[in-house]
Amino acid sequence: MRRGPLLPGQRVQLIDRRGKPSTITLREGGEWHTHKGVLRHEALIGQHEGIVVANEAGERYQVLRPLLNDFVLSMPRGATVVYPKDSAQIVQIADIFPGARVVEAGVGSGALSLSLLRAVGEHGTLHSFERREDFAEIAKANVEAFFGEPHPGWEVFVGDLQDRLPEVQAPGSADRVVLDMLAPWECLDAVSHALAPGGVWVSYVATVTQLSRLTEAIRSSELFTEPASHETMLRTWHLDGLAVRPDHRMVAHTGFLLATRRLADEQTPLQLRRREKQSEVTEEDLQSWLPADDGAWTEETLKARPVTGRKARRAAAHARQIADEARTAHPDAQEVTDDR
Structure with a gap:
């Protein structure tokens, strides 16, 4: 999927003169139709990436396989x-290494799953x-579309982590844990x-409230x-001759990352010395972390945009179509799928 001539079922990225x-x-x-003309897929199939092609109206495009970053931002x-x-x-x-159990x-x-699977490799x-469940279906289809086949080391479980993790993961057997919830x-x-x-x-x-509460719980x-x-x-930069400056737009805050490591059983963490006195967490602090209505942490209380079931089903169908087409481009895809 990453080398050789372009094949039917593979994703390609077309970049126009404006860099879009x-x-x-x-x-x-x-056929790919735009207001600038029609580009026939036959002009790309069998060619190697890195070529420049023109559509029927003479509009030219650079042709490249999408990188992981490109795929994540364009996938359903x-x-x-x-x-x-x-x-x-x-x-x-997190120091995700080849062979890790994550x-x-x-x-x-499935965006983060793709990066984690790339890092653990075939033996992790x-x-x-x-x-x-609808999100799980989208993720599975997106991962299969990117790799061209199911990843041999990946399993998706539907349910709450608290309930399902003890069923599938032996005590002390995980090398790394990554949570986005x-x-x-x-x-x-x-x-633990x-x-x-x-x-x-x-x-x-x-949010800061989530970060603070998680820190104190740990x-x-x-x-x-x-x-x-x-x-x-x-922050990206504008590069045009001598006009080299920061771009006016940037990808600023998206989230906080918090990292910690598991101590051995019956060990007490060191109390780190601080220049300023550390304040104690009070009951008032705990209440300030809770939403005002019913005390539940939901997408609504955090002002996140909810995803409807209808939107998720459409995305799942689109992702599954891309995955099916990608599987046809992989010579061993059907054999791998049957084995699983």
């Missing part, structure tokens, strides 16, 4: 995806947990049960090292 990318799936007899989605800038940081600070919760559309495993502190017991001593836990949260448990957190802001 468009991603299409190659099909026998297919139900839930909001974890942006590439955050996925890269998660892989780095647990992920909050699969969404990724156990992913998702509460919504509304209330990760509710999974603290399950994570599954994570091996020295293992890394990384959580992705959107400290109170005395099962982990002192948590560390940061956010990443990405």
Whole structure:
């Protein structure tokens, strides 16, 4: 899927003179229509990427296979995806290595799953947990579309992490845990049960209140090292002769990453010395973390845009179509699918 001539079923990225990318799936007899003319897929099939082609109106395009970043931003989605800038940081600070046994919760559309699967390789495993079945279907189709076949080390489980993780993960058997969910502190017991001593836990949260509550929950448990957190802001630059300056727009806050490591059983974390006196958490602080209405952490209370079942079903159907076409482009795809 990453080398050789372009084949039907593969995704390609077309970049016009303004630098605007468009991603299409190659099909026998297919055509790509825009207001600037028609480009026939036959002009691309059998060619190597990196070529420049013209449509029937003479409009020229650079042809390249989409990188992982490109695929994530163009793939069908139900839930909001974890942006590439955050996925890269998660892989780095969690130290995801080839052969690692990783647990992920909050699969969404599978964007982060793709980066984790790339990092663990063919001999690693990724156990992913998702509460919504429609989101799980979108994620599975997107992953299969990118790799051209099901990943041999990936399994998706539908349900709450707290309930399902003890069923599928032996105590102390996980090397890394990555959570992208509304209330990760509710999974603290399950994570500490599954994570091996020295293992890394990384959580992705959107708001300061979530970050603060998770931090205090980890400290109170005395099962982990002192948590560390940061956010990443990405600013691109305009490059035009001597007019070299920052772009006017940037990908600013998307979420906070919090990382900590599992201590061995019956060990007490070191109390780190601080220049300023650390304030104690009061009952008033705890109440301030709770939503004003019913105390529930939901997408609505966090002002997140909910994803309807109808939108998720459309995205799942689109993702499955792309995955089916990608499988036909992989010479061993049907054999691998049958074996599984």
